[in-house]
Amino acid sequence: MNKLSNTYIVGVSLILLVYLAIGTLYAVNTPAWQAPDEPAHYNYIKHIVEHRSLPILELGDYDQKYITDLIRRGFPHGMSIDLLKYEAHQPPLYYLLATPIFVAFDGSLLALRLFSLILGACVVVLSSMATNLIFSRNLPITLSVSGFVAFVPQHLAMMSSVNNDSMAEVCMVLGLWLIMRRTKPWVIGIVVGFAFLTKVTVYALVVVAIVAAIYRIKEREVRLSSLLQLLVPSLLIGAVWWLRNILVYDWPDLLGLINHSEVVVGQPRTVDWLDKFGVLGLSLRFVQTTFNSFWGQFGWMAVPMKPILLRLLTFLLIVIVIGNYLLLKVRVLNSSVDKLYWLVILSTLSIVILQYLQYNLEFVQHQGRYLFPALLPFALFYVAGLRGWSRYLEKHWPNYSYVWYWIPVVYIPTMAILSVYALYFTIIPAFA
Template identity: 40%
Template sequence: MPHTRTDCREKSIYRAALWLIIAVYLAIGTLYAIETPAWQVPDEPAHYNYVKFIAEHGRLPELQPGDYPADYLEEIKARRFPSDMSIEPIRYEAHQPPLYYLTAAFVYRLVDLLPGGRHLLALRLLSLLYGVGALATGCLLIRRLLPHAPLLALGTVAFAATLPMHIAMSAAVNSDSLAIWLLSSIVLVVVSPGTRRWTLRRTAALGLLLGLAFLTKMQSYVGFGVALAALAWDTLWPGDDRTAPNGRLALGRAALMLGVALAVASPWLLRNIQTYGLDDPLAMARHDTVVEGQLTTREFLATSGPMMLAWSLAQTTFRSFWGQFGWMGVVLDERIYRALFLVSTIAGGGLLLRIARAVRDWRRDRELFSAEMRRGLALLTLWLALTALGYLWWNVKFVQHQGRYLFPALVPIGLAFTVGLREALTRSAQPVAVALAVGALALLALGLVTGDIRAFTTAMLAAASMAIVAGALLERRWTGSTLALYYGGMAGFALICLYLYIVPWLTP
């Protein structure tokens, strides 16, 4: 079917919007890479030393006792990494999978050939470029899954591109951006049209991606779970697709996929077995021994109790997802977190309303949502669930209440947030605005009775109610304009975080 002039115009607008989002991300990310004081991103010195060791010695480092100097680390952080204290002893990331560090070591060696030797900046910019790949792949993923909803694809990417904490981590020396890129690529392969055809080539390609993800970050288990779930779905619920695998073929394809992944990762695993022993191929036992002195969940429970643990987990996870900088020491103004919580609540409420409406529509018309869409959304939900479960599991052992560990699932999180926010600004604008106005009036009445008027929260609820009404009117005239304004505001907020919090609070 030939494309109409309107279709071509819409595609041009979509491409221009995507390039604009990526350009904004690159511009702000570059400022973060340049302006963030050296080593003032969690674990950056340890990641940097891993890269430096490979570049200078031509082999992988070995994680050894003493690589996590707890007292020294606390002192150097407290003194904001002064020039008279070396980062050399900080090497506790040496057990990590090597793919990112090998690519970064190549860049490190290239910088050696240039005058100035700004290795840290070059490595930060490398991570930022990996982030561009992750953004583009995430956008393509949602576009393939929801081809008639380009705004949702753009909103998903804009969420990640303007999230201050994500920008801070993307503009630092670590393997996060490459891991997110590979995970997004894996999910893209399994949700794209025609993926029910588990051909040998497609299965082997998926195994290759899984192997590369495994060689990048431990959280790659999420990719394995999503890929195997997709294969199981296509086997159990093939629908009308005659090319879907049967049980025997599915087992063969699973073996091929996992076999290719294992073959890709085997050199590193064999090296680890030789270095750390047959019973420790991932070096996790060595890691637990080396990081002695890191606060454990058991110790936290013994001193503070389960209620304080739950509160700390919820509060710190939320704050550090949006923005808690440095080594978790730079927190934003409490009023900012309240505003972010309100926006998150509005988006969450909008998402629930959209799901409820979708269920009602589906009950009336079972053909409304295609089998491919239901399958894809289920896999995205699994992606988020596995990431969240892994985060909780990690916190069973150590106190690691850091929202950035949820970033591998930024695509489903960004999609859910955008869907919810858009619902609150369109079809559900009236009930959302009324609920916010009622909340403001109720809080004001309570304050008048008790004598404790919470002026900021009351004003914030009232302003949000009016913003929803104004946004709904704007959406009727210019579709997508309110989302553009919101994410433009988030980009400005990211700059505020950089210049009002990160630079002044972390500069030695």
């Protein structure tokens, strides 16, 4: 058992070191502001430093024509980014944590990017811990999930830029891990409260926590009062932000999103694209762009990975679906995994996907990165697919069972190489 633990620690540590190395290359080599909404996130932190208060989203903070011109011209020095303040409605936790970095390094963009990268490292570690909880006797799966989370190119690009996604994912994966560990409800409630203060995309965590709590109450693991212990601290923490928004934007704009919808004039709306492309055309664009941008569509969604890579990734998806089918046939996971773990993973995946679909009902936001709050379930899906194939090979060629057992680990070098390739053969040439 000690040997397994040591191998786990060494394996995750190596993945983490490679993640930090490649992530630093992304942070250094991605041109300034060539990451989604990075100037607006930067200006949020800058506002806190200069005004010692949180920003307020106002009319004029979003200018689609000016943003388009900035992107088209590559953010030239003569065009200021100071007008881009449309992320001012975001919850404040990430920006408050980044403020000392801004002050200590005199507003250095690179320093802030590396701060996000370190938060991303926490996501990798927490994902490995959650997977180790689910598959404590299967080291290849644990390491493979860690590598998948660490090296998906688009995810690595987001973790090495200035935005609140990294902190949001820390809250999400930490919350999932605590729920699966059956941690005390009030501790989970505090983490859910921090999620409320980080980003709306991880509000899904409170639903997962409630679903898990109801399951445990039904199974008589805990009392009904545990639900109250979960909700009271989370709602008290979240209420600080929601009450502030009511005072600033008026009732019932608890999240600032009603005001946001009025400010972001010119942002593409789904109803307009529906008229332009029709149901089928819009659906095809939605699916294709979501898939492409999950893996790698860099800059402001203008720099996709090479078509051959996307075709290979599509083929990989087919292989993984078949692998999961093979695994379900032998019912290995069904019999060995705690039902609570299944509930947490599947509810997380379902809620995040539904949230993504709901967002796209109003705005055209076909961006796979919005699915990253469920990156752990996606990673488990892909790794389970390879495990299905390894079980198939073990059955037919048992003499090599030890080799087949380690097949899922191929994700680690493959994803790492893919992320380096995407940087040097897609991102850097696009902005040269």
